[in-house]
Amino acid sequence: MAAIVLKRYHNFNGDRLYKHVEAFLPSYAQPRFVRIMDVMQTTATFKHQKTHLANEGFNPEIISEPLYFMYEPAHSYIPLTREKYQKVVSGEIRL
Numbered sequence: 001m002a003a004i005v006l007k008r009y010h011n012f013n014g015d016r017l018y019k020h021v022e023a024f025l026p027s028y029a030q031p032r033f034v035r036i037m038d039v040m041q042t043t044a045t046f047k048h049q050k051t052h053l054a055n056e057g058f059n060p061e062i063i064s065e066p067l068y069f070m071y072e073p074a075h076s077y078i079p080l081t082r083e084k085y086q087k088v089v090s091g092e093i094r095l
Helices: 014-024 051-056 082-090
Strands: 002-005 033-037 067-071 076-079
Touching (some): 014 076
Parallel strands (some): 002 033
Antiparallel strands (some): 033 067, 067 076
16 A cells, blocks of 8 residues: 655645556556545554554555546556445456
């Protein structure tokens, strides 16, 4: 998963991110999930706090921020809804 903070007045573009990831990252490094955050939480020494992100995982029931997942048939990152989450967990949608 990648957690990102968008620049002010910018919108998330799943198609564009997918093309960029495919072009520049090997398959094992491509994030399957993207979480859009308002602000990245840091420690007193400016390190990113990742443990709470890892604990929350990618469950849209827990996370209130926008979540997207890499959907290869569409060549895009698409919103992770509760229905799609269930299909991912059950294996109906393969990552």
